[in-house]
Amino acid sequence: MPELPEVETIRLGLQKYLVGHRIEKVEVRLSKIVTGDTKHVIGAKVKGVRRFGKGLVIDLDNGYSIAAHIKLTGQFIYQDAKTQRVKASKEKVGTLPNKFTHVIFHLDKGGVLHYNDVRQFGWIRIIESGPPAGGLKDQSFFKDLGPEPLKDLTFSKFVKIVSPLNAPIKAVLMDQKKISGVGNIYANDALFLARIDPRRKAKSLSHKELQKLNGAIVEVLKRGLQYGGATELNYVNVLGQEGGYQKHFLVYGREGEKCHNCGAIIKKIKLAGRGTYFCSNCQK
DNA sequence: ACCTAAACCTGGGCGC
DNA sequence: TGCGCCCAGGTTTAGG
Numbered sequence: 359m360p361e362l363p364e365v366e367t368i369r370l371g372l373q374k375y376l377v378g379h380r381i382e383k384v385e386v387r388l389s390k391i392v393t394g395d396t397k398h399v400i401g402a403k404v405k406g407v408r409r410f411g412k413g414l415v416i417d418l419d420n421g422y423s424i425a426a427h428i429k430l431t432g433q434f435i436y437q438d439a440k441t442q443r444v445k446a447s448k449e450k451v452g453t454l455p456n457k458f459t460h461v462i463f464h465l466d467k468g469g470v471l472h473y474n475d476v477r478q479f480g481w482i483r484i485i486e487s488g489p490p491a492g493g494l495k496d497q498s499f500f501k502d503l504g505p506e507p508l509k510d511l512t513f514s515k516f517v518k519i520v521s522p523l524n525a526p527i528k529a530v531l532m533d534q535k536k537i538s539g540v541g542n543i544y545a546n547d548a549l550f551l552a553r554i555d556p557r558r559k560a561k562s563l564s565h566k567e568l569q570k571l572n573g574a575i576v577e578v579l580k581r582g583l584q585y586g587g588a589t590e591l592n593y594v595n596v597l598g599q600e601g602g603y604q605k606h607f608l609v610y611g612r613e614g615e616k617c618h619n620c621g622a623i624i625k626k627i628k629l630a631g632r633g634t635y636f637c638s639n640c641q642k
Numbered sequence: 643a644c645c646t647a648a649a650c651c652t653g654g655g656c657g658c
Numbered sequence: 659t660g661c662g663c664c665c666a667g668g669t670t671t672a673g674g
Contacts, residue, residue, distance in 0.1 A: 428668095477667095529645085529646090541668070631647060632668095
């Protein structure tokens with residue numbers, strides 16, 4: 359699913375292909391996806407792209423920004439008028455726009471940015487940019503995000519957040535208000551790497567286990583980034599290409615297969631309403 | 643404040 | 659072939 363590594367991969371692509379482009383027209387085909395007035399973005403040039411947890415913010419040079427969350431199945435795909443770069447990804451995406459294309463940003467020089475979303479869970483909001491640093495903190499989604507691994511989540515903060523809680527550790531890792539950026543794939547894999555049972559109550563973890571888990575979260579997110587994210591469902595990067603981390607899952611999606619560490623069979627249970635994969639032999 | 647579970651939504655996989 | 663059912667999960671919302 360789109361988690362920190364997937365959304366960061368998208369951010370890098372948007373940053374690379376959109377900055378300097380002017381937005382000439384916006385076509386909204388499914389109105390519930392977009393809130394705010396798209397007239398504010400017409401004629402503005404893209405300055406940069408930021409990421410907050412799993413959320414994206416495209417900053418414009420006129421005081422407005424395009425905030426977005428792709429949730430489970432959203433895609434931002436950039437198409438260059440001349441090179442038709444998206445053709446490289448025909449198998450996964452096909453010709454655009456398609457029936458899942460809900461918003462189209464027409465850029466100068468013939469560039470086009472498509473927003474596709476099969477399940478229509480994602481959203482795009484036209485907002486005022488606010489002050490340069492942290493100016494979005496007063497916007498709904500972004501203001502409640504907890505610290506983020508690889509950024510401002512220090513080990514001491516991690517301990518402070520995790521150790522008092524009575525919820526299963528996996529639910530805590532996935533709670534964006536506590537820690538932002540980690541979703542189901544990386545929570546499962548981090549807990550495996552740290553050899554911790556996902557059902558354990560957060561407060562039951564020893565200092566040593568917390569250290570291992572903190573390191574494991576950083577490690578699996580780095581692996582995800584290195585492979586350009588994991589393609590489950592519809593995730594693709596800005597050029598419509600799949601990620602590679604799904605080929606390197608430690609336990610996620612591996613029910614019935616052998617544990618890479620001990621050879622036991624990976625189990626799947628439901629925890630906090632989500633599919634949870636683990637090796638009951640390795641994870642205690 | 644903490645915790646759980648349903649709702650949002652639709653394609654894909656399965657059983658029949 | 660195709661129908662009906664269930665599942666997937668990030669976030670929000672409702673409720674215990």
